[in-house]
Amino acid sequence: MTFSLMFWLANVLAHRRFDRLWALRRLLPFGVVLLSACQTMQPPAVDTVRFTPAQATQRNIAEPKVKYLVRADGYEYCARITGIPVTPTSKPMACAFWNTRRRECSIITPEETGYNYLGHELRHCFEGAFHD
């Protein structure tokens, strides 16, 4: 996809009848594509606000043993275990699963992630399902 866009852009720039108006018309869709890509990188609203952590006695697991797994198939795995599909406009960016009885929690992210996603999943490890 990225290669195709670069190839198309190179074609546009190398066009013989290159002029500003023509280039603007041609480049406009490319700009829109870039904008939507940035939009998908916006953190979820729940991650942009401050919250009051649950007290230890109110947590799902008061002191979890946390494992952090970075997976090449991170998006696909999180989609598979949550049932939330990967679409052009949204996808699960990270996920966590926990074993309450054994007080264990695993966080899964793809190979590139953000502090907000990791922090969000860490909260799951303590508080269980705190949203949805």
Place this chain on the structure above:
Amino acid sequence: MTDCLHKANGGGMSRRTLLAQAVFSLCLVTPLGRVAAQSAGTVQVGFLNHYPPFSFKGADGTLKGFDLDVAQRLCAIMGVSLVLVPEGMAALSQKLRAGQIDWIGNQLLVTPENRREFDFVRPAYATNQLSGIQHEDDNRDFLSLDDLVGKKLGVLAQTGIEEQARGALGKSVQAYARIEDALKDLASKKLDMVLEESLIAEYYIERDDLPVRVTAPFAPPIPVGLAVRKGQRETQGKLADAVKTMLSDGSLKAISEKWFGFDVSRARVGHAMSS
């Protein structure tokens, strides 16, 4: 791989799915004359004879199980007496259609097909999910069938899970007639992993004190609910209210801990989304 497991879990392959399918297929039978199940202050609830840990006969021959304890609590909340109707799947379906029982006490899969035949009570009261089970000394991370290539995987025989696992892993998949035997082999380190519904595994781990643990989910939570006869809005509403009460007053937590060792009403997966 993902799609395969989704189908295996949600598309008609697990034991719970087989239950749902069998019930659905029997619903195509011509309905019998409906007889009112509910007399004053009494409800008749159908349970599968052998569906451990949800409903099964103990050594003394009496019916017991997690779903049975839940039904008793629901009836206490509703102020009615519970009459148990243990049957096979075929009879349960027929009796529900005929109005001879008020609801099926085992949660069924909420599929489009089943929704056309039954009304479902929401919310569900237990989260169940196809998951890996590994020895408690084993810290390897198996999150997909691809991770299990060359490893020994135990599954329940003649299920969709076996079919999908064999397709991906071939002869390294060992099928068992009873999942408890697979878990015992896992405890003896004869297997690398067992794939099974998390609640069924948790029950045997708790009951037999096995040195194994439920690890990574392989599919999304199984959507289930109590099924009532189509159009029985009053029963559906009363049951839904009773389930909400049971979830909020802590009584389900106590029943959960008795059978599984923890509160099974709470999800065991979470996620962060982009938008």
